[in-house]
Amino acid sequence: MNAILQCLCSISPLVEYFLSGKYITALQNDCSEVATAFAYLMTDMWLGDSDCVSPEIFRSALGNLYPAFTKKTQQDAQEFLIYVLNELHEALKKYHYPRRRSHEKGPAQRCCRKWITTETSVITQLFEGQLNYSIVCLKCEKCTYKNEVFTVLSLPIPSEYECSLQDCLQCFFQQDTLTWNNQIHCSFCETKQETAVRAGISKAPKIIIFHLKRYGFLHFVGTYFRTAF
Template sequence: MWFHEMASQRSFPEDDFSIYYVLAECTDHYDPCPVNEAEENQPHFQGVTGLRNLGNTCYMNAILQCLCSISPLVEYFLSGKYINSLQKDCSEVATAFAYVMTDMWLGDSDCVSPEIFRSALGNLYPVFMKKTQQDAQEFLIYVLNELHEALKKYHQRKSYEKKSIPRCCRKMIANESSIITRLFEGQLSYSIICLKCENCTYKNEVFTVISLPIPSEYECSLQNHFGDLDGGHYTAFCKNSVTQAWYSFDDT
């Protein structure tokens, strides 16, 4: 998978140095398959690493590139904070994700293989082990759900003053949370008013992925799909939190 720099290089911001901390056991895993080393005249930047296409896995690579470019998520995994939250009975996917994150940010290769992550997720959802194109959004939902299940913590419900949260949300205070819910989860609040009696009822709906209307005019996006419903190709644009430059990732 190649990458192309889309913005000028900038100095390393001090507040991003925390992403370089990593648990020792994570650094022991490297892609066993040989990869082409970077040319000497092309500097390698942390977090700007390609993912090998394992056979119609561009949908997976595009999602992984986007997730591995989210600074709070990068810091959480590379610092080893995730270890304390791991649920022993469902830690395989989260551990494999940490390995991929480590290879992409702390490795010295232009390209690494996400095979260990695909195998971990494929053990639970065999459809992702097939060498056929899959929907990127559906893949993202499965990944976020598995990461949440592996990293969630339970909390006792707290008592809140009525003014501290919206009325419609008071009954929906979750008693479990994770880095995934903190970064990706939101709530849609609905109110239904009877035109006759003016009685008002409230409803909440939790989401991690929200569907938006398709604009009538073309606009740039972070994740792109080319082709039709039966086939095509996914690519991703990601902003590197260290260099502050935008990169185009395309594993063709």
């Protein structure tokens, strides 16, 4: 928990956002305990008089929502990070309505507006990126594309021995062939086919979070197939 909080509380644009009080305006419609406790923790760390700071209040605010984090047992740091980012996003998000064109006036359009809003927060502005997958059917060679928003990029570790972050990135972005149970339905062949998939980043986040997967590469292929599609 401390490692994650120290990382988050060292990200300059996030520090600036909370210390400048911008979060108060965003919080107007949501009295989130987690976001308020996070802001106090950030303020204590940067502007407080003490040499050390205890995140106890923040932990208990998050623990009210996710009791697993109140236990003094080992928790998954990445899972903790995801919960914290989700809670901050939910509390600080703003709704954006697309501009209405002149011919779109009327009650029908008004009642549909809520379905076409987008939500952004300081969390999505800083950490959200987009992956683009190119998917080629190996039978008919038709190519399709899928986009996937990400906040944490989970990278495989390609070697049991020493390897660099660059090796992990290369492994993630190399082309994979999905066979057997991992075959993808091809809309042109109208059946499942062996497929070549390659991921690329179509929108880079301002701050990228890497999660290093400790288990094997083959397992990874299946996992990312399931999460991506």
